[in-house]
Amino acid sequence: MISLEKLTKVYGRGDSRTVVLDGLDFSVASGEIFAVVGPSGAGKSTLAHCVNLLERPTSGAVLVNGENLSRLSEKQLRVARRSIGTIFQADGLFSRRTAAANVALPLDYLGATPAETKRRVGELLERVGLSDKASSYPHQLSGGQRQRVGIARALALRPSILLSDEATSGLDPESTASIVDLLKELRDDLDLSILFITHEMDTVLQVADSVARLDHGHIVESGALVDLLRDADSDLGRALRPRRDWEAASGADGIWFVSYEGRHVRPDWVSLLGAELGVPISILGASIERINGVTVGHATLGIGGVDPARVTGALAALGLTATLDDAALRPESDELEDVA
Structure with missing residues (x-):
């Protein structure tokens, strides 16, 4: 020692x-x-x-x-x-x-x-x-x-x-x-x-x-x-596993950044999340692996038409934390106004 x-x-x-x-x-x-x-x-x-x-x-x-x-x-x-x-x-x-x-x-x-x-x-x-x-x-x-x-x-x-x-x-x-x-x-x-x-x-x-x-x-x-x-x-933790570029979501989707928090997250959690929310889930990017016997990583999801509180609650029940990228939900017209 x-x-x-x-x-x-x-x-x-x-x-x-x-x-x-x-x-x-x-x-x-x-x-x-x-x-x-x-x-x-x-x-x-x-x-x-x-x-x-x-x-x-x-x-x-x-x-x-x-x-x-x-x-x-x-x-x-x-x-x-x-x-x-x-x-x-x-x-x-x-x-x-x-x-x-x-x-x-x-x-x-x-x-x-x-x-x-x-x-x-x-x-x-x-x-x-x-x-x-x-x-x-x-x-x-x-x-x-x-x-x-x-x-x-x-x-x-x-x-x-x-x-x-x-x-x-x-x-x-x-x-x-x-x-x-x-x-x-x-x-x-x-x-x-x-x-x-x-x-x-x-x-x-x-x-x-x-x-x-x-x-x-x-x-x-x-x-x-x-x-x-x-x-x-x-x-x-973010420096060790930086967030990579992700695919663009459809106009109706909100972009969610999801991180593994629990030690025993099920591998089929995306399917379980979609069934719980009753909407399709778009996987825009992910980096997930086993380190020292524990699954760790993060994913970027596209989820539309669901109350954000329901999304965070459903993910928490699966051992995941999530944040919503509010900027991704900004209407295109607002972006054009900002540029103007």
Whole structure:
């Protein structure tokens, strides 16, 4: 488990003082993948450097399994850092070393025996699906394979925490999906706490259990991924699953934006809604999928000739929330008058 308590990082002094991280508080439990997202300049890279103590926080604490790393001496910190494995955006492999030799680096540094190193490297390359690439050099590997070697190296010292700093950035969708599947498998098998720092919202949907948004050094919103996606008022939930363009409705239809709120929405809810209201339902757009075992998403519907209160009531009974786009109901003549 890893926890941040009032973590603050300040650069400079006086008029040149810049607060990059300001009192961050969050925890990542064992067996949890916690994603941190945010725009460029939000402080994500600084957060990664402070978590593995490549940079010392100005104040606050980084606790790993109850031990405050922020208070350790450099000698003590070198030992404690073994509990945190880091996967970087650039794989960081040495071009003149084979995949096996790159994975062996942390073990060589600690003075493991050749037999111990060979056994552990073999285990790790098998774990990441690259046993047949042990003798390959980085230039002979794909981007996804190089990142797998980086993951194997991060696991060499049996850490309890895995820090992924933009590890899938720049990979193609297929390689990204394979890395995500590998991280989830490692989380389950090794009971790791994984802090996944990224700007890729689609990847967060694939990998995260919980997510926080970092903006100008502050956590502005956080929560379980599924809860955020089911909360119609969540800015982070909308950013993770933005509303797409939809088909135009007929002139008699009102446009309704519907979001999944309940955990057990029936798959035939559109048919049930039409039967309850006694009118045809037009599906103008939708984005619905299963995430972490729960169906989440939203749909845009065209519904005409029904009291809005009946529509919201019927949808609520089905575990859905809805808002009516009043602008879509404005008469065409009014629009022409506005343009004139």
